[in-house]
Amino acid sequence: MFKVLVSDPISDLGIQKLVDADDVVVEKKIGLSEEELIQIIPEYDGLLVRSQTTVTDKILAAGERLKVVGRAGVGVDNINLEAATQRGIIVINAPDGNTITTCEHAFAMMMALARHIPQAYAKTVSGVWDRKSFLGVELHHKTLGVLGMGRIGSEVAKRAKAFGMEVLGFDPFLTEERAEKMGITLASVDDIVRNADFITVHTPLTPETRGIISTDQFAVMKKGMRIINCARGGVIDENALVEAVNQGIVAGAAFDVFEHEPPQPDHPFLNNPKIIVTPHLGASTVEAQENVAIDVSEQVLHILRDEPFKNAVNIPPVAPSVMSKLQPYFVLGEKLGTVAAQITNAAIQEIVVNYAGDLSEVDTQPLTRHILKGVLSRHFGSDVNIVNSMHLAKARQVNIVVSKSATTKGFTNLISVALKLENGEESIVGGTLLAGYGERIVQINKFTVDLEPTGHLIYISHHDKPGIIGKVGTLLGNNDVNIAAMQVGRKTVGGEAIMVLSVDKEVPKKVLEELVQLPEVNTAQEIALLSK
Numbered sequence: 001m002f003k004v005l006v007s008d009p010i011s012d013l014g015i016q017k018l019v020d021a022d023d024v025v026v027e028k029k030i031g032l033s034e035e036e037l038i039q040i041i042p043e044y045d046g047l048l049v050r051s052q053t054t055v056t057d058k059i060l061a062a063g064e065r066l067k068v069v070g071r072a073g074v075g076v077d078n079i080n081l082e083a084a085t086q087r088g089i090i091v092i093n094a095p096d097g098n099t100i101t102t103c104e105h106a107f108a109m110m111m112a113l114a115r116h117i118p119q120a121y122a123k124t125v126s127g128v129w130d131r132k133s134f135l136g137v138e139l140h141h142k143t144l145g146v147l148g149m150g151r152i153g154s155e156v157a158k159r160a161k162a163f164g165m166e167v168l169g170f171d172p173f174l175t176e177e178r179a180e181k182m183g184i185t186l187a188s189v190d191d192i193v194r195n196a197d198f199i200t201v202h203t204p205l206t207p208e209t210r211g212i213i214s215t216d217q218f219a220v221m222k223k224g225m226r227i228i229n230c231a232r233g234g235v236i237d238e239n240a241l242v243e244a245v246n247q248g249i250v251a252g253a254a255f256d257v258f259e260h261e262p263p264q265p266d267h268p269f270l271n272n273p274k275i276i277v278t279p280h281l282g283a284s285t286v287e288a289q290e291n292v293a294i295d296v297s298e299q300v301l302h303i304l305r306d307e308p309f310k311n312a313v314n315i316p317p318v319a320p321s322v323m324s325k326l327q328p329y330f331v332l333g334e335k336l337g338t339v340a341a342q343i344t345n346a347a348i349q350e351i352v353v354n355y356a357g358d359l360s361e362v363d364t365q366p367l368t369r370h371i372l373k374g375v376l377s378r379h380f381g382s383d384v385n386i387v388n389s390m391h392l393a394k395a396r397q398v399n400i401v402v403s404k405s406a407t408t409k410g411f412t413n414l415i416s417v418a419l420k421l422e423n424g425e426e427s428i429v430g431g432t433l434l435a436g437y438g439e440r441i442v443q444i445n446k447f448t449v450d451l452e453p454t455g456h457l458i459y460i461s462h463h464d465k466p467g468i469i470g471k472v473g474t475l476l477g478n479n480d481v482n483i484a485a486m487q488v489g490r491k492t493v494g495g496e497a498i499m500v501l502s503v504d505k506e507v508p509k510k511v512l513e514e515l516v517q518l519p520e521v522n523t524a525q526e527i528a529l530l531s532k
């Protein structure tokens with residue numbers, strides 16, 4: 001049974017699928033401190049959050065069973081991604097559900113700014129009928145600068161066009177062609193700050209976007225401009241903004257987000273009549289909350305059940321077309337990695353993966369992560385997974401080399417995993433997926449084999465001598481170990497050879513020791529394969 005903790009207010013309707021799942025228990029505990037979370041997190045396999053819970057390294061470290069952190073929303077700046085990756089914890093978000101809601105909030109903020117709605121409301125309900133103080137401006141024919149033309153920024157730009165605004169957009173990924181299609185002008189940050197009547201920011205908070213609007217940018221702005229931040233506190237420098245408002249450069253500012261949330265009661269935004277604020281409400285609509293919760297619950301369920309999932313933020317995204325090509329090879333890749341690691345005892349210095357045939361034309365990085373997981377699982381056990389396998393290898397100074405080649409040795413696809421070892425030797429395992437027949441190991445070190453990697457395998461290296469097969473068979477038979485299949489490989493008559501036996505049950509250690517006592521046998525070891 002999986003246990004999932006919901007530590008922020010997340011839509012009940014949205015997480016219904018998770019609650020209804022027979023193999024999941026969902027518990028809601030809102031508003032816990034870091035210490036309280038550290039105390040209880042060891043029980044849980046999944047954690048669902050919004051932006052209030054700060055998911056620290058200490059919480060992740062305490063989460064012994066934690067497999068996934070699901071963010072019911074977009075921004076993951078409240079989650080220590082680096083620590084999650086190191087610990088092999090998958091972090092997913094719900095990238096689409098908050099787009100329209102946040103766009104509409106930003107637009108509402110822009111209109112509220114243009115017409116002083118919050119200030120006029122406060123005065124009116126206080127009993128003062130004041131029509132003189134609130135002379136507004138129209139949006140029509142004004143220039144709107146949008147910094148960050150992703151999902152939300154693009155929706156804001158679309159609506160601004162409908163209001164008759166001229167839109168200047170900046171985003172490192174915005175091309176001239178796309179800007180033209182949207183009917184907006186591709187501009188630099190400098191163009192925007194010099195020419196816009198309104199500016200709205202829609203970027204994540206990154207080292208690059210922190211303070212993207214600060215003192216230098218305010219200094220060259222049009223006097224009387226207005227500015228909106230419904231993205232993240234810190235994208236617009238808070239102190240620089242207050243100064244620009246006080247200097248009359250900024251006629252009005254609307255902020256939904258703060259550098260520290262909630263802000264202290266003496267925060268300068270909270271008593272400035274030209275600055276309007278909301279308590280991080282961008283995503284707070286019924287529709288969005290349901291959608292992000294549904295989205296994240298579905299993916300959490302997939303992850304807990306070891307099924308394919310999407311929206312991971314600490315694994316590079318993969319196009320569905322590429323994923324469907326790679327998926328069939330994941331288990332084979334992991335098995336090749338695990339076999340390569342088990343047929344040697346020497347330390348690994350480099351892992352060289354070669355893809356040939358069908359696999360040479362696709363982005364194989366996700367498959368490489370599975371192979372690395374297989375290699376490292378010998379020493380890391382269940383602590384290694386596809387999220388941290390690359391990281392763990394690099395952290396141990398194991399070099400990873402991936403190559404593609406046209407030579408397939410007659411197979412339609414071929415994966416070769418070569419471990420370069422400290423003692424100068426190599427441990428090589430090659431495999432293929434045969435249409436209609438499934439997985440096959442076709443090479444072990446320098447020997448060609450044809451082996452189905454299932455069940456229990458025994459790997460024996462020996463000298464090729466008449467009678468050795470009989471001796472091994474008798475020894476195993478005497479110990480009640482039944483042989484299901486056997487493969488023998490040799491390069492020369494009477495030379496070095498290998499034997500790989502598929503047996504029906506786990507082989508006791510003492511039997512392996514007896515095998516090594518046979519004069520022709522050099523090594524005999526059991527190879528543990530994956531459960532599926």
Ligand SMILES: NC(=O)C1=CN([C@@H]2O[C@H](COP(=O)(O)OP(=O)(O)OC[C@H]3O[C@@H](n4cnc5c(N)ncnc54)[C@H](O)[C@@H]3O)[C@@H](O)[C@H]2O)C=CC1
Nearest residue numbers: 074075098102148149150151152171203204230231282283
């Ligand atoms: N107030 C609220 O409740 C909400 C706030 N947000 C915030 O809005 C942000 C944007 O959300 P989406 O549009 O869904 O994300 P998105 O990923 O679709 O768009 C972000 C865009 O910012 C661009 N960007 C990154 N660095 C930049 C830079 N230095 N200069 C200009 N553009 C840059 C990216 O290229 C990307 O196109 C989120 O990261 C989140 O912080 C999101 C949802 C709700």
Ligand SMILES: O=C(O)C(=O)COP(=O)(O)O
Nearest residue numbers: 050051073074075098283
């Ligand atoms: O999705 C986002 O990035 C948001 O900022 C929304 O935050 P929230 O889920 O409302 O705490």
